[in-house]
Amino acid sequence: MPEIVLRKSAIITETTFHEGGPAPEVPLRRAAAMSVIANPYAGRYHAEIAPFMEDLKPLGVQMAKDLIDALGGDAGAIEGYGKGAIIGTNGELEHGALWHVPGGYAMRELMPASAAIVPSTKKIGGPGTRLDVPLTHANASYxxxxxxxxxxxxxxxxxxxxxxxxxxxxxxxxxxxxVGGLKSSEVEGKDGLR
Incomplete structure (x- = not known):
């Protein structure tokens, strides 16, 4: 299996105190962990790529731990999550799909209430490409x-x-x-939806 070659990692955090209305009792905190690695499949088509997901699992767990630490160290305080990938121009979109299992399960493994599917996005782009990573409630997608x-x-x-x-x-x-809908306080946590 290919070796993971990590070139760079970064964590960014945001704290939102208000958005023009009344300030909440507790500010909203969000953080993103990013890792830039060599794409072992770049440059030509490879029929069998799925085994690389297993190799990516330790990186996913480390990134999830780093995020929890960046947000105060309490996994129980995390309410939302998401994942994504930007694939360099010599790769293909499917290479980003390799992150679904190791990225999503890493967060779910470390969070006590995380039954909801982890939303995801991916795109092909070069240096400087921006990606809007979707977030949903970690225990109830609705x-x-x-x-x-x-x-x-x-x-x-x-x-x-x-x-x-x-x-x-x-x-x-x-x-x-x-705008209404199911409230966080109403989550039953049985099916990842409600």
């Missing part, structure tokens, strides 16, 4: 207040033969969420 996104990217990656892998977490809903 919690509308947690539908959000965090824009991420790095000025020098991914290069043509690289992958930029991303995990995102948040500590709550949009600051002034008020």
């Amino acid at each position: 919690v509308r207040s947690h539908f959000d996104a965090m824009e991420v990217g790095l000025p020098d990656g991914p290069k043509a033969d690289e992958l930029l892998l991303v995990l995102v977490m948040s500590t709550g809903s949009r600051i002034h969420a008020r």
Whole structure:
């Protein structure tokens, strides 16, 4: 199996105190962990790529741990999550799909209430490409207040033969969420939806 060659990692955090309305009791915190790695499949078509997901699992767990630490160290305080990938121009979109299992399961493994599917996005692009990573409630996908996104990217990656892998977490809903739907306090946590 290919070896993971990590060129760069980064964590960005955001704290939102208000969005023009009343300030919440607790500010919203979001963070993104990014890793730029060599794409072992760049440059030509490879029929068998799925085994690389197993190799990516330790990286996913480390990134998830780093995110939890960046947001205060309490996995129970994380309410939202998402993942994404930017594939360098010598790769194909399917190479970003390799991140689905190792990225999503890493976060779910470390969070006590994480039954919801981890939303995802991916695109092909070069250095400086930005990606809007979707977020949903970590335990119930129907919690509308947690539908959000965090824009991420790095000025020098991914290069043509690289992958930029991303995990995102948040500590709550949009600051002034008020469009109805299932509330976080009403989540039953049985099916990942409600």
